[in-house]
Amino acid sequence: xxxxxxxxxxxxxxxxxxxxxxxxxxxxxxxxxxxxxxxxxxxxxxxxxxxxxxxxxxxxxxxxxxxxxxxxxxxxxxxxxxxxxxxxxxxxxxxxxxxxxxxxxxxxxxxxxxxxxxxxxxxxxxxxxxxxxxxxxxxxxxxxxxxxxxxxxxxxxxxxxxxxxxxxxxxxxxxxxxxxxxxxxxxxxxxxxxxxxxxxxxxxxxxxxxxxxxxxxxxxxxxxxxxxxxxxxxxxxxxxxxxxxxxxxxxxxxxxxxxxxxxxxxxxxxxxxxxxxxxxxxxxxxxxxxxxxxxxxxxxxxxxxxxxxxxxxxxxxxxxxxxxxxxxxxxxxxxxxxxx
Numbered sequence: 295x296x297x298x299x300x301x302x303x304x305x306x307x308x309x310x311x312x313x314x315x316x317x318x319x320x321x322x323x324x325x326x327x328x329x330x331x332x333x334x335x336x337x338x339x340x341x342x343x344x345x346x347x348x349x350x351x352x353x354x355x356x357x358x359x360x361x362x363x364x365x366x367x368x369x370x371x372x373x374x375x376x377x378x379x380x381x382x383x384x385x386x387x388x389x390x391x392x393x394x395x396x397x398x399x400x401x402x403x404x405x406x407x408x409x410x411x412x413x414x415x416x417x418x419x420x421x422x423x424x425x426x427x428x429x430x431x432x433x434x435x436x437x438x439x440x441x442x443x444x445x446x447x448x449x450x451x452x453x454x455x456x457x458x459x460x461x462x463x464x465x466x467x468x469x470x471x472x473x474x475x476x477x478x479x480x481x482x483x484x485x486x487x488x489x490x491x492x493x494x495x496x497x498x499x500x501x502x503x504x505x506x507x508x509x510x511x512x513x514x515x516x517x518x519x520x521x522x523x524x525x526x527x528x529x530x531x532x533x534x535x536x537x538x539x540x541x542x543x544x545x546x547x548x549x550x551x552x553x554x555x556x557x558x559x560x561x562x563x564x565x566x567x568x569x570x571x572x573x574x575x576x577x578x579x580x581x582x583x584x585x586x587x588x589x590x591x592x593x594x595x596x597x598x599x600x601x602x603x604x605x606x607x608x609x610x611x612x613x614x615x616x617x618x619x620x621x622x623x624x625x626x627x628x629x630x631x632x633x634x
Contacts, residue, residue, distance in 0.1 A: 367413040
């Protein structure tokens with residue numbers, strides 16, 4: 295990213311062909327990460343944009359419905375709820391259970407949309423089981439993958455995913471505003487393209503009075519100039535994850551998260567994450583309920599320990615660069631704060 299910024303500062307747009315080649319490298323690397331093809335990958339600005347493109351792009355009929363879950367972050371909730379004025383019902387399963395989700399599906403269900411991992415307590419969805427239900431019931435399957443991309447293996451073919459969106463600034467450790475948007479080739483024409491510009495149509499070299507025919511690949515969802523600095527950073531982050539191996543990353547990160555959960559329990563904290571730990575997100579509440587979650591979050595931040603207050607929990611998110619000593623540092627800090 296630094297090299298790109300220096301290049302643009304010193305040479306303007308002289309090396310634009312190199313920048314466009316980086317866009318193609320991004321799509322190729324992203325495709326490898328989720329077992330897709332590069333022509334099924336679009337580069338967007340964030341997860342919300344991709345999910346909104348699906349919610350608003352499907353050709354709904356009044357009386358249709360979409361099934362989601364009670365574990366969703368706002369990005370995978372608001373686009374679907376905002377369909378209700380158009381006569382589209384938003385049904386909510388209480389969990390990621392494939393059977394709970396299937397119980398809400400009927401002949402008017404068009405989409406099932408879930409997070410790969412719950413943002414607050416780290417619950418992991420069985421995407422293959424849900425994908426099997428969707429395929430069997432002829433329902434499209436949409437996944438918010440931001441809390442899994444880069445730390446848990448994702449295979450859109452095995453899970454029969456139709457649409458997937460994930461920004462790069464979470465577990466991939468990339469920059470903000472450089473997101474993957476996957477659309478299975480056989481579903482591409484099912485989505486209306488909501489934004490058009492000069493980069494997602496087949497201009498055939500023309501700018502004035504050019505064709506408005508959409509590109510045949512997922513690039514049809516890229517309506518204009520991209521976040522080039524972000525593209526460089528996200529491609530490098532993905533390639534690092536591929537070099538290390540996502541299975542290796544998962545094994546280490548989940549092991550550290552398990553140690554953290556055990557440490558929290560040892561000092562009286564209630565771990566709200568499903569056990570055994572299957573993702574590196576650990577949500578927990580302190581034994582002293584008089585001390586607010588936000589107060590604890592703020593005090594930990596003063597000590598250089600980054601957490602997040604989420605849905606009444608303190609969310610801890612150890613990654614593959616964290617280790618046992620840092621787990622102990624967190625536990626020791628919490629002992630001092632909560633008197634446990």
